[in-house]
Amino acid sequence: MNGAESLVHTLLGSGVDVCFANPGTSEMHFVAALDRIPGMRCVLGLQENVVTGAADGYWRMARRPAATLLHCGPGLANGLAGLHDARRARSGIVNIVGDQATYHRPHDAPLTADTEGWARGASAWVRTATTSAEVGADAAVAVQVARTAPGQVASLILPSDSSWNEGGAVAPALPVPAAPQADPHAIETVARVLREGKNVLLLLGGMALMEGAQRQAQRIAAATGARMMCEGSNPRIQRGRGRLPLERVPYVVEQATAALGWVQHLVLVNSKAPVGFFGYPGKPSILYPPNAAVHVLTRVEQDAESALRALADALGAPREAPMPDPGPRPEPARGPLSPEGLARTIAALMPEEAIVVDEAVTYGRGFFPHTHAAPPHDWLQNCGGAIGYGPPVAVGAAIGAPGRRVIALQADGSAMYTVQALWTQARERLPVTTLLLSNRKYQILLGEYRNVGANPGRTALDMLDLGNPDIGWVQIANGMGVEAAQASTLEACADLMAQSFARNGPFLIELLI
């Protein structure tokens, strides 16, 4: 058995059976092993951020790591933005990077690069498998690291001779440690705060946004009057009817400080204390009041649901608290395209258990209030801020949760970074409906530019404007094998949405907003 074969067997034995891949020459023995050994679903991406972003989306829905397959340092580099977003979303990924043969590396051939160095900034764990005998054991550790709460990027670099040499040994799956329990003292402290303190915010993040944890949080809110919010960007929120109508910490600094101005006690549940996405002249970095007390109920890797349950019990909360009634499901909106109208139309039409992959950027900031009364669904956000996360995460979410419709809310500027993902959506016939928000500019940057205190002149506009030429999204989608159509009214959008939900495979709706 060669090293590559031991790697494939070890991955499969450890529960990794999806591999998002963009292989090159140095990975051919691994590809051959994947070909010979049944059981791994291999999905090709035509650029590496498609690969890494898909692995991110897969984890978010399946809660199991996928493997990637990337080609040498530069192939890894092309996927680093996706890994950055995955790291921030705390997604578990077994990131496999083929590389030069160990004995060839000193010759500094063209593709030779500091693969380990580049991997480090996006990984919790980096190891180079230096012999075929070690590959299996290294892979088992990589899977263990990836699955360790809250989910981590484990990068395994695979020199080609470690793949092709004989002497590979399959390693057994390693135990995955359970998510650690909250510190009982933390539960006690927070219970005291909730009993005595005023103006308490429970800030939910990560796994605290799953339905089970939300139920426990609602018990606490019902018993104490504490308010609840979620972080500005969240890997996955279970939302819609029967879930909490949570609002996000706003992106805009002034809106965030206004929304949090009342907070005296900030209780973190798998979340981080909110800070601005960026620093701005004369504006605070920290979004909550400087004199608020910050209490950690659970760190990001701890078990939020059990901590919330223990806390609710400690508070003597009733065993069940009804979820708030979000009111009637919206009707599809009519007339010209607008953020509110689009949000209401999505809420009206989305199938049960849809997965919304949200990279709507400015247009989507107000979508939450209008979608609380939609059927139960999952909402995925960009946690790392690296642009273009949407199309690849839609790929991975669809593969990680078969049978569920993915609705990708996608800004045009962002979509261009990872436009190649459309091709994978077509090849794999994934049920992804992309609502492509075509405003033909970097709207977020035009806003930021005006914050600088100037109106943009020609030079600035040329760097913030996506017109000239306008991007033809229908043509691009068709060129990548995805059916597509334009809509410039909410009625037309609703028609196309309903059509696309009724059939298999991807569809792109270019919304001329």
Place this chain on the structure above:
Amino acid sequence: MNGAESLVHTLLGSGVDVCFANPGTSEMHFVAALDRIPGMRCVLGLQENVVTGAADGYWRMARRPAATLLHCGPGLANGLAGLHDARRARSGIVNIVGDQATYHRPHDAPLTADTEGWARGASAWVRTATTSAEVGADAAVAVQVARTAPGQVASLILPSDSSWNEGGAVAPALPVPAAPQADPHAIETVARVLREGKNVLLLLGGMALMEGAQRQAQRIAAATGARMMCEGSNPRIQRGRGRLPLERVPYVVEQATAALGWVQHLVLVNSKAPVGFFGYPGKPSILYPPNAAVHVLTRVEQDAESALRALADALGAPREAPMPDPGPRPEPARGPLSPEGLARTIAALMPEEAIVVDEAVTYGRGFFPHTHAAPPHDWLQNCGGAIGYGPPVAVGAAIGAPGRRVIALQADGSAMYTVQALWTQARERLPVTTLLLSNRKYQILLGEYRNVGANPGRTALDMLDLGNPDIGWVQIANGMGVEAAQASTLEACADLMAQSFARNGPFLIELLI
């Protein structure tokens, strides 16, 4: 004056007047400064490898560095593959990466990443400008580093408060050191080898492939019978009538060792001793005979032309040696598409001083012999092996050499990595004719896979095959604002080529090979 303004003034004063940009929020003050201060041509790329690859192509033709503008660590990461290729091509680039404000960085906001760490693997020099007072001086050093022979990537990281704070100071341009001269002992040694040795190969690379250096090399060859070749991948070869009909060291190991098997003395002129692109089981890493003597006439940063002249003089060579006659210019070929026919058609039709950006991969390996009799032109290759170098380098080459036609020989698989470059070609109305070689597979990998000793099964094919769905290049190009058409015969290809050469702006010809 704020830091950003001092940066723009310093760049302009140091001779940097083109900026390839993909800005984000943290770069808005720099964008505002570019807007207020006239003189910088700003070119937007919709993904960062477009930006860095364009800067690479610009240097190769203009021999002056362009600036880039990238957004935080993840934006840099997206451009690292282009920087890797630029580093291998020894292109000078002033790589500017905006980043979090210095005081905001400790808050670990979503986009915060190890920007310096990621920059390091692709840069000769990395510095973070920590105050507005230092930005100008830092920029002057960055330009100096970028221009230092043979050309280097200098990465300047620009925290947003270093941009927006007052106290900026314009720094004067720093002197650019001339390329160092060859060691006289090296010239003496090589002269002795050429007088006494048998089977001498002059391996030309880098600036030794410019016309002036070629003339000196030809004097030596004429006087001594030494043979000449160029490296396997070269940043820029001046070719065609009146230049040397150089062949490359072949990519395939067996072909390379056969082509170099006769060599007893290998003389390096701005080149590296040839090694394989990859290691393969049972094949050598070093492509020249192990007992050949290797002599360095000039290291990559040294002045090749003056060294070759001194060497020719030392050998008593005549002052001028006629360049070999490449024979008559080919006629356009007819019939089905073939590598030889396409090469001959390009040679027949290319305008004087065309720039060929070659990412033809397998299809283009045999193009050289058929294009020696073309009019004088430049031929640019991928020196780092990071795929997708072609479309961005075509952008930069067109901007770096205004008025010259760029012919991009582009494999389909590679083109997908940086397909966004087509939009920039359209926006800037660049005279780029892309010959898109659509074979709908990763042909190079199918060859490598067969070398592994197996025929690909379904799983392997799914990772090596670009069909299902076929990529519609005409639609994709149109969607990005580039006119396009298909050709499936050499006659149709010739017609479209001639049409596109006769007008301004980009055009894409999808060749169904």
